[in-house]
Amino acid sequence: MKKSIFLCSICNISSGSCAEDCGFCTQSAHHHADIERYKYKPVDQIVFEAKSAASNGALGFCLVTSGLGLDDKKLAFVTEAARAVRSVLPEIHLIACNGMANVEQLRALKEAGVNSYNHNLESSQAFYKTICTTHTWESRYETCLHVKESGLFLCSGGIFGLGESKEDRASFIESVKSLNPETMPLNFYIQNPALPLKANPLSEAEALEIITQVRAALPNTRLMVAGGREITFVSPNCDIFAAGADAIVIGDYLTTKGELPKKDREMITRLGYDIASSCHA
Template identity: 40%
Template sequence: MRDLRELLEGKTDLFEALLEAKKTKERAFGKFIETCAILNAKSGRCASDCKFCAQSKFHTTGAPDYPLLPGEELLSRAREAAKRGIDRFSFVTSGISLSKKEFQRLLQTISRLREELPGLKLCASLGQLDRESLEALKEAGLDRYHHNLECAASFYPRICTRQSWKDRYLTALRVKEVGLSLCCGGLFGLGEGPEHVLEFAATLKDLSPDSVPVNFLHPIPGTPLEGASYLTPQKALAILCVLRFELPEAAIRVCGGREYNLRDLQALALLPANALMVGNYLTTSGRNIEADKQMIEDLGYESNLK
C-alpha cells in the first residue's frame, strides 16, 4: 500500500506514482478524456468571504459584476460548447444562492436546452439549494449539480467564515438524495498541509461524488491570498495522484489554475485525471481549446473536442 502522506511530502518517486495512477485511471475510464466548460452566468457581489475568491463583496479585485445573463446569451454559449464537441456545459452563478426569479429563468433555459441539444450534458453550480429546487432542476433536464466543499473541514475556518462547511456538505448530500449526479471537489494551494489533503480526500471518498473537480489556487490581486505561493507542479501532481488512489472510479477533473500551477508539466495531469475543464474559468482565463485537444492527442488519449 502506497504511503500517501509521503507522496504529498515528496518523499517517494512522483513519476512512479503517476504511472500507477495512470493504470488505475485507465482501468476505469480507458483512454477517453471527458471535457467540460463553464459559463460565469452571474458574477460578483457574493456575500461570502472566501479568502481566495475574486467575487466576494469583501474583496476589491476588479472582477466582473453583473446580474444573471439574458436567456439568449445563456443559450448561445451552450450551443457554442456543443459545436466544439465539449461533453458537459455548466451554468455557474455567484452568491450563496439565486433569487426565486433568477432560478425560474434558469430552469426555463435548461429545459429548452435539454430539448434542443440532447447530446450536451447540462450541469449547474448555483450555490446552496433545498431539495425542492434540486428536484426542479432534475425535472428540467439537468444531469449534474456542482457544489464544492473547497477543503478539509478542519482547515475550512481559515478560509471562510460566512458560509459553513457543514452547509456545503449537506447540500452535496441533497444532490445525491434527489438522484442528480454530484460534482464535488475543491481548491488546493490555500496553505493546507498534507494532513488536510488526506482528510479532504477521505471525506470525498466517503461522499463518493461522480466527479471531483480539482482546482489549484491562482492568486488574485485584492484577495487575502493574493501573495500565496504554496504549490509547485510536483505538489499539484501528487495531489491528483492521491485523489485518484482514494477515488479510483470517480472522474478526477482538472480545472482552474492548471495552467498557472502545472506550467510545463500540465500534460502529466492527465495521467491520474480523466476529465478536463476547457476554455475560460470564472474570473481567470484558460487557454484555447485547440491546445488542449492537441495535448490530449499527444498523450495518446481521445476526446470529443472538435
C-alpha cells in the same frame, strides 16, 4: 484501449457581488477584485456559449451563479436557462452550480433538464474556517447530501494551494470520498492581488502528486482538472492524465481566461489520449 478525456465547459451566468467572504474567490464583494459583474447573463447568450462549447468537443456544460445559494428568482432563471440549452442540445450533460440548495430546488433543476449539481466542499472541515467566515463547511456538506437525495449526479471537489497542510488535504479527500461523487473537480489556487489568501503557489510536482493521491482514494470518480490548470501544469510534456485525471474544463473559467479549446485538444492527442465522445454520467 486509449484513455478518453472528458471535456467540460463552465458558463458564469450570474457573476460577482457575492455577500460571502471565501478568501479564494474573486466573486466575493468583500475583496473588490477587478472582475466583470452582472446579475443575469441573457439566455440567448448562454445558449450561444453552450453551442460553441459543444462544437469544441465539450460533453458537459455547467450553469454557474455566484452567491450563497438559490432563491425563487435565481431558481427560475437557472431553470429557464437549462430548458433553453436542453432544447437545442438534447445530448449535453448539463450541470448546475448555484450554491446551497434544498432537495425541492434540486428536483426542480432536474425537472428542467439538469443532470448533475456541482457543490464543492472546497477544503478540509478544519481548514475551511480559516478561509471563509460567512458560512460553514457543514452547510456545504449538507447540500451535497441533498444533491444525492434529489437524484441528480453529484459533482463535488475543491481547491488546493490555499495554504492547507497535507493533513488537511488527506481529510478533505476522505470527506469527498464519503460522498462518492460521480465527478470531482480539482482546482489549483490562482493568486490575485485583491484576494486575502497569500499562500505560496503549488509546484507542478506537488500538484501532480495531489492528483495521484485523489485518484488512489477515488478510483471510480471522474477527476476533472479545472481552475489553475494553465498556470500550475506548465512543463511541455506534463501529463495530468497519467497522474490520474480523466477530465478537464476547456475554455474560460468563471473570472479568468483559459486555454484555447483547440490547443487543449491538441495537447490531449499529443499525449496519446482520445477525447471522450459520449458521457456515462
